[in-house]
Amino acid sequence: MITAPATAAEALTGLARVRPAGWLATPMPADPAALLARARQALADDHPGVLGRVSVVSARYTAAVFAVHRAEGSLVLKLHADAAAYAGETLAYALLADTAPVTLLYAEGESSLSLLLEYLPEPVDWTRTGMPAVLAESVAAVHTASLRLSDYVAEAMADFSLVALHGAPAPAWITNPAAYGEVLAAHQDAYGPTLVPLGHLDLKPEHLRQRADGQVVLLDVESVRPDVTGLIDLVTLPTVLRQAGHELSPARVLDLYLEATAARGASWTAASLKAALRAYAAATGLESLHGLDR
Template identity: 50%
Template sequence: MLPATAAEALHGLIRVRPYGWLASPLPTLPAAAAERLRAARDQDHADHPAADGPLEVLAARATATVATLGDPPAAVLKLHAATPAYDAELLAYALVGHCPVLPHLLRSADASRSLLLEHLPDPVDWAAPAAPAALVAAVAAIHAASASLDAASAEALEAFRLDHLAAAPAPAWVSDPDAWHTALTLCTRAHGPAHIPVGHLDLKPEHARHRRGDPAVCLIDIETLRPDITGLIDLITLPAVLRQAGRPMPGPDVRELYRAATARHGAAWTTNDLRAALIAYQRATGLATLSGLAD
């Protein structure tokens, strides 16, 4: 059996499986999904202030179902069909859930594989002049969040420090190990050897939100985040997200916004090092384009 190509591996990090793989798929009819969500709410989240309010189903999928709680909505209840997906979201919040540009995880580790998150009601106004820079700043803040891990989390994730990743063989999905280690070396120069290189956010225009009365961009749906990919993959994704949002920007402009935003969190990227890291990452992974970021 042939191994997956690097590009396939990057696009399949969350292991998209064929329909029917779930042992216990969730109901996809809204009424049945609402019943399951109410059961999870009553079992594990009955003490939340919004638990007595209305429950409105936002999505009913076999893999996960989502609803808001309260009127106006105060929390988002998310129920997972499979333990690995639930654990992946818990891992993402363990890594960066304390970051101020993410919704707050209100409760976790319950019997029903459900998460209760702060509700972020307002979509980003992409016509606002500062919107692109605010998105880039939010991504940079998440990439820097591992520097503020508590001692227990830092110890548990020590194997993913840049110095340990750089000393280890390249992952199987990497097509050019030398280029991979070049990218890690440049990331280490910018962030330091103890940095945990989180990346692979599920970036889309609709996943950028506001809290009421706060102009800062927040990001939702972070369960695809991994501690071994580096933030370079998110930087490479940003030009496409901005195009989708109707705010296209030249690649070098996006790159420099990101470099400045990471510098505010202590990173020491130079323009030349960041360009070189992006080129090395592309060679290592087989990505088709850098969207002009290395120009």
């Protein structure tokens, strides 16, 4: 199941698969007081040394985010209502923490399905020189992260590598398995057989933050999956950049992505990447590539 983020829906028309209402048995409570009570209980149960005032940052059906305000430095507490989403996000951090510019994960709480994360209140200055390239580089770092895994983690993720996926049945959300096979084959040509094709970032301008030293960091990696591939994020890049005030041609966006992935070990060409994009659209039902394939 893929659900397009609201800001990327324009770019992903035809691909989103919306879950039916009521699919989650125990969703996050809608009442603010109940949300705060749940957050305080999670801290007490799984993070007893973390004390401070708690405030709600965001809340939705499947998850809620809180700030824990402490004199020694604030933290972010994220609670999941869905155990599979919690497991997926903890796995994403395990894969990306040392290889891509993502939020730091400090602690996990399995009983409360909670994560303690780095607090990054400073939004990115999108007027900074070169921000489109910075975004492309950040996304490419995620897409190529599995090329830089330790031997132990790479071995643990072997069942999700390109060579393993290529020999397995296509995921249920794929509408054209043959075209999906072309997508995987193109990735294998570009990266080699051991890549775990991570993709499906929840890209939106507000999900980029910066640290005090100016480093740009991607927030919210819970949706990253090892079967969607990074092409879904490439398709959303022009839309996200336009929302952030950068109107780039599709050709320029494609060039930025080619440069960023090449710097991290990929061997895409413009022709092979465009062919992969066309196969991806055929495999998923995506209605438009927004000029990226021309």
